[in-house]
Amino acid sequence: GQNIDQPTEMTATEGAIVQINCTYQTSGFNGLFWYQQHAGEAPTFLSYNVLDGLEEKGRFSSFLSRSKGYSYLLLKELQMKDSASYLCAVRGRTGGFKTIFGAGTRLFVKA
Amino acid sequence: DSGVTQTPKHLITATGQRVTLRCSPRSGDLSVYWYQQSLDQGLQFLIQYYNGEERAKGNILERFSAQQFPDLHSELNLSSLELGDSALYFCASSTRDSTDTQYFGPGTRLTVL
Numbered sequence: 001g002q003n004i005d006q007p008t009e010m011t012a013t014e015g016a017i018v019q020i021n022c023t024y025q026t027s028g029f030n031g032l033f034w035y036q037q038h039a040g041e042a043p044t045f046l047s048y049n050v051l052d053g054l055e056e057k058g059r060f061s062s063f064l065s066r067s068k069g070y071s072y073l074l075l076k077e078l079q080m081k082d083s084a085s086y087l088c089a090v091r092g093r094t095g096g097f098k099t100i101f102g103a104g105t106r107l108f109v110k111a
Numbered sequence: 112d113s114g115v116t117q118t119p120k121h122l123i124t125a126t127g128q129r130v131t132l133r134c135s136p137r138s139g140d141l142s143v144y145w146y147q148q149s150l151d152q153g154l155q156f157l158i159q160y161y162n163g164e165e166r167a168k169g170n171i172l173e174r175f176s177a178q179q180f181p182d183l184h185s186e187l188n189l190s191s192l193e194l195g196d197s198a199l200y201f202c203a204s205s206t207r208d209s210t211d212t213q214y215f216g217p218g219t220r221l222t223v224l
Contacts, residue, residue, distance in 0.1 A: 040220075042217050043215050087153075
């Protein structure tokens with residue numbers, strides 16, 4: 001089956017850098033996604049990794065190691081508006097292709 | 112704005128009632144997914160449709176059903192509602208490229224009193 005683990009909560013300071021880790025188990029790995037979700041709002045797509053390495057997009061970067069079943073989302077120059085949940089999602093093959101979402105990491109950014 | 116639309120935004124109803132939630136996918140997307148998110152909980156996958164056909168089923172209760180119409184919009188029907196069905200219901204549609212990235216609608220907040 002598929003399984004995703006990420007920390008429940010993290011706290012960081014405005015202006016700092018934070019790394020949110022995600023470990024996963026899946027068969028037929030076919031991509032990893034990161035989403036941001038503010039409370040009461042829809043998840044919004046941040047990044048997609050299918051090959052090993054780092055993808056950078058402005059203040060956000062996402063890293064993938066397929067051999068380790070590991071990814072992280074790096075947020076730089078933290079702003080108060082980055083306080084949100086960050087969802088790791090993995091697309092794998094169980095029967096057909098399926099994307100499953102982790103429970104999310106709630107990030108609190110303090111002044 | 113993801114391009115996925117959902118109506119209504121809010122719905123308040125009583126236990127035992129039936130409601131229908133509606134979703135229109137992004138232009139060109141063939142897949143529609145439905146998720147339930149209770150307060151402070153993760154996304155629970157309910158069901159997926161692809162071009163009118165059911166593609167995958169998650170933890171969807173028998174009281175819930177869905178369909179996707181020829182114009183690709185989808186409806187989620189919830190019947191015999193219980194207090195525990197109060198939640199945010201999200202619809203997502205996914206791209207036709209190999210990434211299959213899901214884009215989410217704004218959600219329908221259902222309150223069952």
